[in-house]
Amino acid sequence: EPPASAGEAAEHRALVLTGFGGYEKLKVQARRGAGPRPGEVSVSVRACGLNFADLMARQGLYDRLPPPPVCPGMECAGTVRAVGEGVRDRQVGDKVMVLARSGLWQEVVNVPTSQTFPMPEGMSFEEAAALLVNYITAYMILFDFGNLRPNQSVLIHMAAGGVGTAAIQLCKTVENVTIFGTASASKHDSLKESGVTHPIDYRTMDYAEEVRKISPKGVDIVLDPLGGSDTTKAFNLLKPMGKLITYGVANLLTGQKKNLMAMAKTWWNQFSINALQLLHQNKAVCGYHLGYMDEEVELLRSVVAKLVNLYSQGKIKPKIDSVWPFDQVAEAMRQMQEKKNVGKVILVPEAPKEESKKAEN
Numbered sequence: 001e002p003p004a005s006a007g008e009a010a011e012h013r014a015l016v017l018t019g020f021g022g023y024e025k026l027k028v029q030a031r032r033g034a035g036p037r038p039g040e041v042s043v044s045v046r047a048c049g050l051n052f053a054d055l056m057a058r059q060g061l062y063d064r065l066p067p068p069p070v071c072p073g074m075e076c077a078g079t080v081r082a083v084g085e086g087v088r089d090r091q092v093g094d095k096v097m098v099l100a101r102s103g104l105w106q107e108v109v110n111v112p113t114s115q116t117f118p119m120p121e122g123m124s125f126e127e128a129a130a131l132l133v134n135y136i137t138a139y140m141i142l143f144d145f146g147n148l149r150p151n152q153s154v155l156i157h158m159a160a161g162g163v164g165t166a167a168i169q170l171c172k173t174v175e176n177v178t179i180f181g182t183a184s185a186s187k188h189d190s191l192k193e194s195g196v197t198h199p200i201d202y203r204t205m206d207y208a209e210e211v212r213k214i215s216p217k218g219v220d221i222v223l224d225p226l227g228g229s230d231t232t233k234a235f236n237l238l239k240p241m242g243k244l245i246t247y248g249v250a251n252l253l254t255g256q257k258k259n260l261m262a263m264a265k266t267w268w269n270q271f272s273i274n275a276l277q278l279l280h281q282n283k284a285v286c287g288y289h290l291g292y293m294d295e296e297v298e299l300l301r302s303v304v305a306k307l308v309n310l311y312s313q314g315k316i317k318p319k320i321d322s323v324w325p326f327d328q329v330a331e332a333m334r335q336m337q338e339k340k341n342v343g344k345v346i347l348v349p350e351a352p353k354e355e356s357k358k359a360e361n
Helices: 052-058 125-145 162-171 185-194 207-214 229-236 260-268 275-281 297-312 326-337 353-360
Strands: 011-017 026-032 040-049 075-083 095-099 108-112 116-118 153-156 178-182 198-200 219-224 238-246 284-287 320-325 344-348
Touching: 011 326, 026 326, 040 095, 040 125, 052 326, 075 108, 075 125, 095 125, 116 297, 125 162, 125 219, 125 238, 125 284, 125 297, 125 320, 125 344, 153 162, 162 178, 162 185, 162 219, 162 344, 178 207, 185 198, 198 207, 207 229, 219 229, 229 238, 320 326, 326 344
Parallel strands: 153 178, 153 219, 178 198, 219 238, 238 284, 320 344
Antiparallel strands: 011 026, 040 075, 040 108, 040 344, 075 095, 095 116
């Protein structure tokens, strides 16, 4: 892009959530941007990640999103087009990944430089947009809370999704980990290829029973993105010294719009335990929410450094399910909400074919 226009308030396209509800609530709108403020960089966005939290945000179920009209999006990747006053660690032309609470689904974003991370050599913009949210979550759950070690067993729900895929790859960096993964039957072959020892079809089987058949004592770690009664099942599946890490409430999502019955049922069945009961059980329960980590800059930076290192060693590689232009955001969301995806769903601003070819070279 010509650097002359970099600081000017050019018009750009953004995805805006106009109100809570179905897929049609997201609209492509024109926005007039300003240049970066001191300590910020301005980024030309090339790819954005779609996350489960974005689906919940659309229904008004995600507490870290400002009220509509608002631009969603927690992660993106692109090229620095301008740097604000006082920025020393980024320059125009740098390829970066960006993590924010919201606001990244647009062609141009201004963000504090602390929320940007240099892309590793050889990584595509789509992969970069698929890395941060899912892999930080999976890494911290498995290693910081889960303390995953050789010869242990892990149950991963929604194993073909973004966090699930990341968690499987990270489990493979530890020796001899047994992975149980729940997903619909059509995804089992791809799960086996990616390293899941025992795929389980949660739609036709009781996954807890299936796990017990293979491992009567249960598992060492359960990753729980589901909430409600599944958290209780997870806790009961833990071996002594086992750890349950809950990081989502996907059970709230039953259709396009907020479902009050599903909400009531999920909250009614919400797992609850007191400290004394925990003491007798020899188990741990942890809660993880990346959306509340924004103050923990140093902690996140150290996790991203480890992930970039693993990527550079070829030990992890984001798996892209599909790529959708901004104006097909409804189809992208449907792909994820109906759990058709294997890997990450990516949004891209509609770029002319010529431009994307040039960028590749």
